[in-house]
Amino acid sequence: MSDFAGMEDLLQDFLQEAGDLLSDVDNKLVDLEKSPDDRGLLNDIFRGFHTIKGGAGFLNATELVTLCHRTETLFDKLRNGELALSPELMDMIMAATKGVRDMFGDLSSGVQPSPAPADLLVSLKAAAEGQPKPDADADANAEAAPQGNASGANGPDWEALHAAVSGQPQTAVSGEVIPAAAARSDAGSGAHDAGSNEARSNVPAVPPAQKSGGAGGGGRRVDVARENTIRVDTARLDQVLNLSGEIGLTKNRLTSLRADILAGKNDSETLHALDQAISQLDLLVSDLQNSVMKTRMQPIGRLFQKYPRIARDLARQLGKDVELVLAGEETEVDKNMIEDLSDPLIHLIRNAVDHGVESPEERAAAGKSSKSLVRLEARQEGDHIVIIVADDGHGMAPEAIRAKAVEKGLISEEEANTLDDRQSFNLILLPGFSTKTQISDVSGRGVGMDVVKTNIQKLNGSIEIRSEIGKGSVFLISLPLTLAILPVLLVLLGEQPFALPLSLVREILPIERDKVQEVGGKSTLVVRGEILPVIPLVRLLGWQQERYPEYGVLMQTAERSFILGVDSFAGRDDAVIKSLEDFRPHGVAGVTTLSNGQIVLILDMRELLTDPNNAMSGRAPALEAS
Amino acid sequence: MPDSKMKILVVDDFSTMRRIVRNLLKELGFTNIDEAEDGAIALQKLNGDTFEFVITDWNMPNMDGLTLLQTVRSTPTLKHLPVLMITAEAKKENIIAAAQAGASGYIVKPFTAATLSEKLNKIFEKMAAA
Numbered sequence: 001m002s003d004f005a006g007m008e009d010l011l012q013d014f015l016q017e018a019g020d021l022l023s024d025v026d027n028k029l030v031d032l033e034k035s036p037d038d039r040g041l042l043n044d045i046f047r048g049f050h051t052i053k054g055g056a057g058f059l060n061a062t063e064l065v066t067l068c069h070r071t072e073t074l075f076d077k078l079r080n081g082e083l084a085l086s087p088e089l090m091d092m093i094m095a096a097t098k099g100v101r102d103m104f105g106d107l108s109s110g111v112q113p114s115p116a117p118a119d120l121l122v123s124l125k126a127a128a129e130g131q132p133k134p135d136a137d138a139d140a141n142a143e144a145a146p147q148g149n150a151s152g153a154n155g156p157d158w159e160a161l162h163a164a165v166s167g168q169p170q171t172a173v174s175g176e177v178i179p180a181a182a183a184r185s186d187a188g189s190g191a192h193d194a195g196s197n198e199a200r201s202n203v204p205a206v207p208p209a210q211k212s213g214g215a216g217g218g219g220r221r222v223d224v225a226r227e228n229t230i231r232v233d234t235a236r237l238d239q240v241l242n243l244s245g246e247i248g249l250t251k252n253r254l255t256s257l258r259a260d261i262l263a264g265k266n267d268s269e270t271l272h273a274l275d276q277a278i279s280q281l282d283l284l285v286s287d288l289q290n291s292v293m294k295t296r297m298q299p300i301g302r303l304f305q306k307y308p309r310i311a312r313d314l315a316r317q318l319g320k321d322v323e324l325v326l327a328g329e330e331t332e333v334d335k336n337m338i339e340d341l342s343d344p345l346i347h348l349i350r351n352a353v354d355h356g357v358e359s360p361e362e363r364a365a366a367g368k369s370s371k372s373l374v375r376l377e378a379r380q381e382g383d384h385i386v387i388i389v390a391d392d393g394h395g396m397a398p399e400a401i402r403a404k405a406v407e408k409g410l411i412s413e414e415e416a417n418t419l420d421d422r423q424s425f426n427l428i429l430l431p432g433f434s435t436k437t438q439i440s441d442v443s444g445r446g447v448g449m450d451v452v453k454t455n456i457q458k459l460n461g462s463i464e465i466r467s468e469i470g471k472g473s474v475f476l477i478s479l480p481l482t483l484a485i486l487p488v489l490l491v492l493l494g495e496q497p498f499a500l501p502l503s504l505v506r507e508i509l510p511i512e513r514d515k516v517q518e519v520g521g522k523s524t525l526v527v528r529g530e531i532l533p534v535i536p537l538v539r540l541l542g543w544q545q546e547r548y549p550e551y552g553v554l555m556q557t558a559e560r561s562f563i564l565g566v567d568s569f570a571g572r573d574d575a576v577i578k579s580l581e582d583f584r585p586h587g588v589a590g591v592t593t594l595s596n597g598q599i600v601l602i603l604d605m606r607e608l609l610t611d612p613n614n615a616m617s618g619r620a621p622a623l624e625a626s
Numbered sequence: 627m628p629d630s631k632m633k634i635l636v637v638d639d640f641s642t643m644r645r646i647v648r649n650l651l652k653e654l655g656f657t658n659i660d661e662a663e664d665g666a667i668a669l670q671k672l673n674g675d676t677f678e679f680v681i682t683d684w685n686m687p688n689m690d691g692l693t694l695l696q697t698v699r700s701t702p703t704l705k706h707l708p709v710l711m712i713t714a715e716a717k718k719e720n721i722i723a724a725a726q727a728g729a730s731g732y733i734v735k736p737f738t739a740a741t742l743s744e745k746l747n748k749i750f751e752k753m754a755a756a
Binding site: 010013017018021047051053054057058 | 640641642643646683685686687
């Protein structure tokens with residue numbers, strides 16, 4: 001089935017590296033629009049296409065070679081100042097980049113790419129030759145594919161040229177070059193067929209043999225399969241190797257100590273050595289866990305770099321002037337998470353460009369700069385990754401959103417009246433909600449935002465919306481750093497332990513009954529001048545409250561600080577999270593096993609704090625089991 | 627016949643391409659291979675170690691293959707090193723430029739192990755004759 005039997009490894013390497021290269025080219029193209037004369041940029045983009053072409057040649061991907069070659073030729077003229085960049089040229093280049101990306105899609109599903117659109121190839125060539133209007137048919141027929149896949153094409157008679165230039169007498173071997181050169185001209189005419197075949201040409205061209213597997217034409221673009229390989233910094237791998245070596249040594253030490261102890265040796269020296277070896281093992285294992293986790297971490301910039309181009313294309317289509325500003329690209333995120341974030345982020349960015357920001361005219365009328373800014377930012381906060389998509393557009397009116405939700409029958413009038421602004425913004429995450437009456441073909445089909453939310457929740461993350469009229473909207477996504485290991489604080493309710501994410505814990509304090517004050521029907525405690533609500537864990541779990549909590553855990557989430565009331569503590573632990581995939585009760589992030597074999601629930605504080613009976617809480621109302 | 631233990635430096639900014647060249651060389655029996663990502667890094671490696679052969683891409687950031695070649699030829703300790711240029715272009719200007727800069731050979735992408743072997747052998751023969 002695959003056109004690349006025996007070359008799978010090479011293909012994988014190529015796709016990964018060339019994919020990064022193309023994303024980089026995409027970004028540089030966006031920059032190039034702002035400074036069209038930047039020689040450095042032109043050179044870099046030229047080299048990008050050139051390098052992809054070189055690699056594609058070894059994969060026999062003739063069509064990819066052709067497309068890259070045409071684009072590269074155009075950039076060669078641009079960087080030499082023979083041509084000037086025009087908006088039409090820019091669109092053509094963008095189309096070529098997209099063509100290359102589509103071909104990568106074909107390659108990743110194991111088929112040779114089909115030819116790029118004939119008109120694109122022809123206009124690229126015409127543009128490089130400085131012709132304003134391409135004469136499609138004539139050019140398409142006159143085409144000769146560059147390079148082609150003519151294996152054995154050695155180029156011109158190098159030895160002869162070399163001898164001529166360097167003045168050396170030709171050696172006897174140079175005679176062999178002649179047949180090679182002749183072969184080349186044959187191969188060249190074969191490539192000519194491939195070239196003319198790409199247009200709806202009247203020359204009945206014979207497709208080159210190696211294309212036979214891929215000659216399916218359109219409709220063949222298959223979804224790009226998820227990458228199942230990962231690139232890891234060798235330094236990180238070395239660290240894993242070192243640690244596993246050291247663990248091996250410690251294991252040997254323990255084995256020998258065990259033999260001693262079993263033989264009845266239990267003097268203090270032996271026990272001390274045992275204690276030392278176990279402490280060391282403890283340290284090494286946690287280092288190893290960290291190192292292994294790090295091998296899965298990838299800079300989120302690899303994901304971000306796709307977006308400036310998407311934002312730019314969309315803004316152009318809508319007649320808006322938008323700049324997507326990236327920040328925190330070096331932030332590292334689990335590889336699987338990066339892939340699952342791709343679609344939600346695309347949606348949020350499209351949403352910001354389409355619905356968030358205004359047209360230049362509206363902005364001028366509102367006294368804003370005509371260029372709108374959309375900010376895409378990532379950063380690490382404790383054990384969470386925060387991703388922000390912010391625009392400086394017109395913002396959202398909570399009243400308008402509430403009214404719309406009532407009109408759509410998503411909530412009742414009474415429910416709407418009880419919602420505060422933050423809860424109102426969350427309404428847009430409900431399935432079937434779309435504030436724009438007029439549906440554009442870009443976003444706003446009424447599906448989307450709820451999908452964004454579902455995807456984020458699958459990653460144990462949450463999304464929060466802030467907005468200010470006239471100033472813009474902010475979508476804040478909060479995700480766990482990794483799906484693997486979580487440092488936890490173990491608290492007790494009676495005899496039952498629960499695990500709390502340690503990252504949220506600020507301090508532990510005793511709750512003295514006489515210091516607790518009732519404010520507006522709620523228990524509060526003043527800690528260093530700060531009034532904090534006391535929330536007994538039993539109440540959050542919906543249990544019967546038998547006694548007043550003795551200890552408080554001062555916790556801080558992104559939105560609020562509070563004191564969680566518990567009976568007692570059982571220490572801290574590094575929990576290896578086992579997720580409860582099909583059966584996940586509200587407020588439970590997963591389970592872990594303690595060193596004594598006991599199973600403990602890990603609580604999701606954010607989810608616990610949202611009232612499960614409230615339609616605005618963490619989940620869609622339909623899924624709510626109250 | 628050339629020594630298969632001969633130390634070869636492969637210079638290319640595209641790691642996939644370095645791997646391709648490395649694999650082709652392996653097919654020909656050469657195993658003592660080091661890599662560099664551009665001309666500048668290659669030069670560092672060449673100055674810091676003893677290489678017997680250089681295979682370099684032309685178009686690279688920081689320092690391109692032609693500049694690398696010119697620098698090698700103007701460095702007394704390196705000037706006798708054989709340098710094989712790899713490029714995607716079969717343009718006459720390029721070949722002349724490479725020849726004038728003192729390239730030992732010139733090979734156009736894509737190529738097979740057989741083509742590479744032929745090019746290498748020609749260079750070895752010339753070296754032996756010199």
